[in-house]
Amino acid sequence: MPTTRTVLLTGFQPFGGEQVNPSWLAVSALHGARIAGHRVVARELPVAFGTSLKVLRAALKETQPSLAICVGQAGGRSQLSLERVAINVDDARIPDNAGQQPIDAPVVADGPAAYFSTLPIKAMREALRGAGFPVEVSQTAGTYVCNHVFYGLMHALRRQRAVRAGFIHIPYSPAQASMHAGTPSVAVETVTEALRLAVQVALKTRTDARLAAGAEH
Amino acid sequence: MPTTRTVLLTGFQPFGGEQVNPSWLAVSALHGARIAGHRVVARELPVAFGTSLKVLRAALKETQPSLAICVGQAGGRSQLSLERVAINVDDARIPDNAGQQPIDAPVVADGPAAYFSTLPIKAMREALRGAGFPVEVSQTAGTYVCNHVFYGLMHALRRQRAVRAGFIHIPYSPAQASMHAGTPSVAVETVTEALRLAVQVALKTRTDARLAAGAEH
Amino acid sequence: MPTTRTVLLTGFQPFGGEQVNPSWLAVSALHGARIAGHRVVARELPVAFGTSLKVLRAALKETQPSLAICVGQAGGRSQLSLERVAINVDDARIPDNAGQQPIDAPVVADGPAAYFSTLPIKAMREALRGAGFPVEVSQTAGTYVCNHVFYGLMHALRRQRAVRAGFIHIPYSPAQASMHAGTPSVAVETVTEALRLAVQVALKTRTDARLAAGAEH
Amino acid sequence: MPTTRTVLLTGFQPFGGEQVNPSWLAVSALHGARIAGHRVVARELPVAFGTSLKVLRAALKETQPSLAICVGQAGGRSQLSLERVAINVDDARIPDNAGQQPIDAPVVADGPAAYFSTLPIKAMREALRGAGFPVEVSQTAGTYVCNHVFYGLMHALRRQRAVRAGFIHIPYSPAQASMHAGTPSVAVETVTEALRLAVQVALKTRTDARLAAGAEH
Numbered sequence: 077m078p079t080t081r082t083v084l085l086t087g088f089q090p091f092g093g094e095q096v097n098p099s100w101l102a103v104s105a106l107h108g109a110r111i112a113g114h115r116v117v118a119r120e121l122p123v124a125f126g127t128s129l130k131v132l133r134a135a136l137k138e139t140q141p142s143l144a145i146c147v148g149q150a151g152g153r154s155q156l157s158l159e160r161v162a163i164n165v166d167d168a169r170i171p172d173n174a175g176q177q178p179i180d181a182p183v184v185a186d187g188p189a190a191y192f193s194t195l196p197i198k199a200m201r202e203a204l205r206g207a208g209f210p211v212e213v214s215q216t217a218g219t220y221v222c223n224h225v226f227y228g229l230m231h232a233l234r235r236q237r238a239v240r241a242g243f244i245h246i247p248y249s250p251a252q253a254s255m256h257a258g259t260p261s262v263a264v265e266t267v268t269e270a271l272r273l274a275v276q277v278a279l280k281t282r283t284d285a286r287l288a289a290g291a292e293h
Numbered sequence: 294m295p296t297t298r299t300v301l302l303t304g305f306q307p308f309g310g311e312q313v314n315p316s317w318l319a320v321s322a323l324h325g326a327r328i329a330g331h332r333v334v335a336r337e338l339p340v341a342f343g344t345s346l347k348v349l350r351a352a353l354k355e356t357q358p359s360l361a362i363c364v365g366q367a368g369g370r371s372q373l374s375l376e377r378v379a380i381n382v383d384d385a386r387i388p389d390n391a392g393q394q395p396i397d398a399p400v401v402a403d404g405p406a407a408y409f410s411t412l413p414i415k416a417m418r419e420a421l422r423g424a425g426f427p428v429e430v431s432q433t434a435g436t437y438v439c440n441h442v443f444y445g446l447m448h449a450l451r452r453q454r455a456v457r458a459g460f461i462h463i464p465y466s467p468a469q470a471s472m473h474a475g476t477p478s479v480a481v482e483t484v485t486e487a488l489r490l491a492v493q494v495a496l497k498t499r500t501d502a503r504l505a506a507g508a509e510h
Numbered sequence: 511m512p513t514t515r516t517v518l519l520t521g522f523q524p525f526g527g528e529q530v531n532p533s534w535l536a537v538s539a540l541h542g543a544r545i546a547g548h549r550v551v552a553r554e555l556p557v558a559f560g561t562s563l564k565v566l567r568a569a570l571k572e573t574q575p576s577l578a579i580c581v582g583q584a585g586g587r588s589q590l591s592l593e594r595v596a597i598n599v600d601d602a603r604i605p606d607n608a609g610q611q612p613i614d615a616p617v618v619a620d621g622p623a624a625y626f627s628t629l630p631i632k633a634m635r636e637a638l639r640g641a642g643f644p645v646e647v648s649q650t651a652g653t654y655v656c657n658h659v660f661y662g663l664m665h666a667l668r669r670q671r672a673v674r675a676g677f678i679h680i681p682y683s684p685a686q687a688s689m690h691a692g693t694p695s696v697a698v699e700t701v702t703e704a705l706r707l708a709v710q711v712a713l714k715t716r717t718d719a720r721l722a723a724g725a726e727h
Numbered sequence: 728m729p730t731t732r733t734v735l736l737t738g739f740q741p742f743g744g745e746q747v748n749p750s751w752l753a754v755s756a757l758h759g760a761r762i763a764g765h766r767v768v769a770r771e772l773p774v775a776f777g778t779s780l781k782v783l784r785a786a787l788k789e790t791q792p793s794l795a796i797c798v799g800q801a802g803g804r805s806q807l808s809l810e811r812v813a814i815n816v817d818d819a820r821i822p823d824n825a826g827q828q829p830i831d832a833p834v835v836a837d838g839p840a841a842y843f844s845t846l847p848i849k850a851m852r853e854a855l856r857g858a859g860f861p862v863e864v865s866q867t868a869g870t871y872v873c874n875h876v877f878y879g880l881m882h883a884l885r886r887q888r889a890v891r892a893g894f895i896h897i898p899y900s901p902a903q904a905s906m907h908a909g910t911p912s913v914a915v916e917t918v919t920e921a922l923r924l925a926v927q928v929a930l931k932t933r934t935d936a937r938l939a940a941g942a943e944h
Contacts, residue, residue: 092509148510149510150509150510151509151510152510153510154805154904154909154910154911154912155904155905155908155909155910155911155912157510160380160382160436161380161382161406161407163377163378163407163409163432164407165377165378165409166507167505167506167507168505168507169505169506169507169508169509170509177505179503179504179505179507180415180501180503188405188406188407189378189405189406189407189408189409190378190380190381190405190406190407191406192380192382192406198397204905205905205906208900208901208902208905209901209902209905210901210904210905210910210911210912211905212908212909215380215433215435215436216432216433216508216510217510218432218507218508218509218510219377219432219507219508220507220508220509220510222509222510245510247911249859250859250860250861250913250917251859251860253805253806253861254806254855254856254859254860254861254862255856257806257863258805258806258863259805259806259861260805260806260861260898260911260912261805261806261861261911261913262901262912262914263913263914263916263917265914266901266914284397286396286397287396288384288385288386288394288396289384289386290383290384290385290386290396290435290436290437291386291433291435291436291437292309292367292368292386292387292435292437292439293365293366293367293368293369293370293374293433293434293435293437293439293462371588371687371692371693371694371695372687372688372691372692372693372694372695421688422688422689425683425684425685425688426684426685426688427684427687427688427693427694427695428688429691429692464694466642467642467643467644467696467700468642468643470588470589470644471589471638471639471642471643471644471645472639474589474646475588475589475646476588476589476644477588477589477681477694477695478588478589478644478694478696479684479695479697480696480697480699480700482697483684483697526943582944583944584943584944585943585944586944587944591944594814594816594870595814595816595840595841597811597812597841597843597866598841599811599812599843600941601939601940601941602939602941603939603940603941603942603943604943611939613937613938613939613941614849614935614937622839622840622841623812623839623840623841623842623843624812624814624815624839624840624841625840626814626816626840632831649814649867649869649870650866650867650942650944651944652866652941652942652943652944653811653866653941653942654941654942654943654944656943656944679944718831720830720831721830722818722819722820722828722830723818723820724817724818724819724820724830724869724870724871725820725867725869725870725871726743726801726802726820726821726869726871726873727799727800727801727802727803727804727808727867727868727869727871727873727896
């Protein structure tokens with residue numbers, strides 16, 4: 077067990093023809109940072125079903141984090157999304173970086189249908205909005221590698237209730253958006269500072285705030 | 294047990310200041326219809342946490358359907374949405390018609406985190422698109438009364454694996470959209486015909502099609 | 511000069527890989543109709559810079575209409591759009607059906623920078639909304655063949671102030687939208703009935719209603 | 728006449744219930760900057776029909792700029808928008824900061840229907856995209872105070888063909904977007920650097936690039 081407590085942040089490699097993945101740019105900028113008495117360790121995951129979870133599980137084992145947040149790119153979304161739920165299905169519209177394209181396969185055979193984030197997503201949303209970051213709660217992390225990693229993360233930690241974990245989606249960077257007409261973006265520096273605050277709130281909040289953040293559909 | 298096999302379709306009462314709910318307009322037009330040897334029974338549900346499920350469970354008990362599809366309005370969506378998954382949470386942005394506004398409460402205490410639709414949603418999407426209806430698979434039914442009913446439906450039928458069930462969201466009607474600048478709509482008659490075909494496909498399909506219908510986020 | 515007064519409606523041929531153009535489907539359904547003492551003549555225009563205006567000018571000369579409304583497909587828009595203004599520029603993102611792709615060329619050399627619609631677009635919007643049709647005022651008709659035809663129409667009629675004229679954009683049909691995930695649609699029959707009412711209002715309204723229908727940007 | 732050549736940039740005061748206007752935050756950060764041998768003067772305009780143009784005309788007279796770019800907030804847009812055309816109409820959906828709400832009134836009585844930007848908007852778009860800024864060409868600046876100022880700017884300079892002028896719309900800042908669920912944003916610092924480059928390109932480009940940047944509708 078490490079003498080200093082650790083926060084594990086992961087980002088992804090680029091995919092879908094992009095040159096960069098802003099999730100890795102943002103979390104790698106926090107590697108080594110101290111937040112609320114914890115040391116941040118950042119790791120990059122491959123955009124590949126299966127392999128991504130092997131790398132993630134090795135990182136969890138090695139770092140034994142108090143808090144683990146996986147971060148992924150959501151091209152087309154406007155705001156940082158605090159994901160509420162991971163579902164036990166892989167359904168890939170496009171192949172992953174290893175050429176795999178599972179359709180309606182479970183992430184974990186015989187796993188539960190879903191896991192909820194154990195992050196205090198309502199308190200995080202309020203704190204981030206209060207600090208001027210564009211953020212919302214999301215009811216779906218999709219059915220691609222991001223949801224796969226989110227589900228695998230929660231499954232790996234299902235018996236360690238003291239370790240909070242969850243997933244945050246982020247928009248394109250401005251440079252990416254410049255290649256996709258009409259798409260929104262958030263500067264990587266803004267994402268990095270938002271994540272720093274998100275980690276802080278997740279570490280310091282005992283009971284999540286009771287705030288509506290739902291959707292009619 | 295009825296001598297003729299039955300399909301149960303439900304729609305909702307109006308909510309959120311609307312004068313009508315196109316889900317009820319569309320399913321009530323199919324009440325009494327014969328589809329693939331089954332008789333359609335249409336029922337209207339209140340937009341109220343709790344009560345909606347009491348009415349639904351009574352209808353299930355009375356009609357003993359071979360197939361049950363709940364339909365709800367998704368104002369702002371562009372296409373009919375075949376919902377993939379119901380999650381075990383109520384998080385209401387606005388109060389329901391009975392004035393209740395649950396936040397982060399389970400639909401069923403100690404129920405599983407989610408239930409997947411048992412409809413052949415991929416085969417349904419293909420058949421409907423082939424017939425010219427605008428339809429897609431959706432990864433979230435929200436966290437309001439629609440998701441509540443969808444979850445409650447699947448929970449009620451969890452031991453009756455032979456009875457297929459699921460949820461379909463539909464856009465505003467044109468008349469509703471005329472009151473909400475810039476919002477999409479689908480004519481109620483178009484929805485009715487799409488639902489007729491959806492029921493037919495659900496009754497006739499044994500094994501769902503293996504077609505990607507996922508989302509990266 | 512015809513003994514019965516005439517309304518000219520035009521639609522377009524399919525373009526951009528579509529099999530149909532709902533503008534022609536909708537206006538051709540009104541060919542021969544009697545509306546407010548006028549006879550409707552519907553004509554189909556090619557999706558081609560230059561040629562489209564030749565066909566339009568010939569139709570204007572032949573039919574000598576009291577009212578002329580050109581209608582075009584706006585794939586991706588949610589509601590019928592009453593266009594406010596045509597601008598004197600062709601800037602084609604994709605080639606037209608004849609392979610032409612003008613960039614920053616004027617529609618009419620030495621023509622004015624723009625023409626405003628002479629339809630009573632505010633009164634039309636109110637009447638259509640009142641009848642339950644999804645409709646809005648639009649501040650741009652784009653820079654492709656639709657704007658080209660709209661500008662050419664207003665230029666052709668610039669000295670005939672008694673002849674009202676303008677342009678209406680319509681969404682994809684449901685069948686088209688079924689091929690474009692997530693896009694809105696309006697049934698062709700709904701468009702046809704909306705256009706029938708639009709013509710009636712345009713013929714019967716002397717002074718347009720004073721109603722805000724602007725945009726901050 | 729100033730011995731150093733000047734670039735005039737304007738931003739707006741807050742409106743519509745916002746606490747800040749990112750257009751002023753972004754342009755004021757460039758006040759005094761030297762770009763391509765020119766000195767930048769930044770001025771803040773009131774969000775008021777009429778008064779805004781008085782302040783603008785006084786600033787033009789005082790600074791005698793070689794280049795004038797007015798910048799305004801377009802809440803809801805995802806990217807910086809290089810506006811193509813200003814139209815001669817005020818149609819206010821909401822009152823301005825002085826309580827005025829003109830409907831279908833001309834900006835300049837007997838003025839032309841529209842003015843085109845004289846900025847090299849295609850070359851600017853390419854340079855900004857190449858530098859990683861999210862930017863697009865827009866075919867409408869709306870019908871509110873932004874379009875009013877844009878039209879008034881081009882009208883004031885209509886006989887000074889050597890002075891290039893135009894309008895750029897910018898998205899909400901991240902802090903603003905945090906108050907409007909689901910809306911896109913661009914960091915003010917990103918906007919400032921994008922405007923610095925835009926000014927440079929506008930000063931250095933003789934003939935605009937021949938690049939498609941149109942819209943089908």
